[in-house]
Amino acid sequence: MSSLPYTCNTCLVAFRGSDAQRDHMRKDWHLYNMKRRIAALPPVSQETFNDKVLAAKATTTAAAAKATFETTCVACQKTFYSENSYQNHVKSSKHKAREARANRDAADDSSSVMSSTFSLGEPINKPRESEVSKVADTLKDTTITEENENEDEDEEMSDDAFSPSRCLFCSTKSADIQENTEHMYKAHGMFIPEKDFLVNPEGLLHYLYRKINENSECLYCHMIRNTPTGIRTHMRDKGHCMIAFETEAEQIEIGQYYDFRSTYSDDEGDWESAASETAEGGVKVEGSGEDEGWETDASSMDEDEDDEDDLENRKSAPVVYATDYELHLPSGKSVGHRSLARYFRQNLHNYPTADERAARQLAIENGEIEPEEPKPRGRNLNRALVTRANGGTGMIGTSDAQKHDVQIGERKERQRALRQEQRFTARINRAANHQKHFRDPLLQ
Template identity: 30%
Template sequence: MSSFTCLNCGVRFATAEMQREHYKTHWHRYNLKRKLAELPPVTIEEFEKRLIQQKTEDAAAQEDQSLYCKACRKVFKTKNAHDNHLDSRKHKDNLQQYLAQSNGTNGGPSGSAPEGSRMDAEVEVSVKSTRAAARAAAAAEAEAAGDEEMAEDGDSDEWEDVEFENPIERNDCIFCAHHSEDLLENIKHMSIVHSFFIPDAEFCVDVEGLLTYLAEKVCRDYICLWCNERGRTFYSMEAVRNHMTEKGHCKMLHEGGALAEYVDFYDYSSSYPDHEEGMDVDAELDPSNALDGDEFQLVLPSGNVIGHRSLLRYYKQRINPNRAVVVKKSTQKLHKVLAQYRSLGWTSTQQEAAARNARDMHVMKRQQAKLMQQVGVKANKLQHHYRPQVNF
């Protein structure tokens, strides 16, 4: 019976030379590491099967090596995502650090690792905690999915917070990158190229402020002027510009509830029938003022006369729809804008539409003031102006 045995692998040898050669094999080293990890040894057949499996996995990994970034330790599912990552600034910084570390740790050119070293690495990985391995795999999968989703917009590490510059302040177009000499040329460009017109332009009291607000909605908040948060959501200025150009949405939503959004830029008081120069249309009437009149008519403080319903047939008269509406005096800039619009075939807003918008604006202003008053009263009730000196 031979006395030359290997207790670690459970085999016997005829000579001492064969035993010493066995101690140099990768199979013996593999079982030795498994013994340190408190794992049972494997036979030579099982070791060869695992070795073949490891070679197959290495060959598959070698095929996908082009989609793996060693410097950033990221795996990409598509070639497009991998190419965009290689052009990112974060990858270039990590690549310089990776090359510096590789040159510092490796004294010379490294040769190919033996096959047994890969099997040793497998044993070392098996010793680690399974929970940590699962957590690392989930993190790698999340990083790969994130890089694939952001491939079209570039690497997310390149994003930087920059201060918003309003295009109107630079005399740039809201809907494209066209630059004009001044604001009037910019308005003319938007009217001709993008068919953008300011609604009720004769009642607009702040043209530059209105355009500045519209530019902030489009270029900073990425909101379509016509959809006005009712449609899809955009995440870039180019996306919302393309949407407005393709859908023909280069126009303001100036009807319904959207009127309250632009109430600060318009003044319809000149379209009121009882309007007087310097009159405050939002001022409340003094109830102490007595109304003049008799039993068949009532004279209002504005001078209008209200007749009794019994005399309806006499007071009901046909009003000329072409009756002139007094337009409020505006700035020279507004006159130039209106002149440009008229040269393009624009006509002034009809009296009925202007009166309807004026009534809506007036009602919304009063409702807003009422809500603000209610909020102020509630806040006043909750405010403790005096603190008690002693609390029991």
């Protein structure tokens, strides 16, 4: 399909020339798939569409045949225009009583005739009963045959062993699993999510096969039906021939057939290894001999450049103080966890150095200074207000240069507003100057 230049995305077909493509757009099959696309349903193949057309024509022919039906009951003197109503009438007790009475009257009339060669013959409605019984037997045999065919098809799809080359939603058999997945995508709209990371496609199809045939469960909405055929019909009619892969539970359900280890970063899992550390009041004390993922500022999170001796000295060195994400040593070096490497690499302006942070932390622990309280959210009602009247700018904590820039911006905005007002006034005056000359007739 990819080698052909002209395609139809609605019906999932391709053409060699534009004339064939335009001719396809005028066909009923394309229009039918367009309506299904508007209704968020997958397209159907041309074979399926032809079967639907033949079934619709057969239904129309049967309805027309029923519409032309007309028969009369001689015993009851009634005319019927529907085969069902006539069959119900024949089975009613009133019809049977009247028919028996008519037969008795006919027998009495025949016994009164002296000639043995004269015979009234068989009752008039008897041949009709035989015809009706034949039609009923034919319909019964046809129904039984169709039911047997459906049962055979169900047994064929459910009792056979699993095959990766067989479609999950119909009885189509492909050459291999790749062709089978392409058939299910084109014919039923089923696509396999995260196909690049799928390592066991056959196991995934086997799991979906068991859900359909053993549990009679819909792959998308997880609805349960009585039979596998019923759930297949539900998925085809509702457009649920797809794998549910939206919620976390649905992803975990089929996650055993995928391998996402190639997407993992080298930093994942390091912070989890440090979960066994002892913490008191949110401050960690380094006492274990294992590498817990801490790195220094000077090394910029590069462990390869550290010598083993320096690493042992850093582990055994006393700790000034430690938080969940930083360690500060007496030497003045700071150690940060590698899970926050992207933040430690940033070059922040006006950020205190390691010595300043260590000195502040010691002062807080010794009680020399008070720790900063978190800033309240919203408006601070205790701050001083500076009015904008009498030339005030109303800006607190800003430099003179910033205030000067704000004044220049406000002056430019006022001048722009004044120019706009002058343009509007000039336009009004110009329109008033082109009025017709007014002359008072009394002054002439």
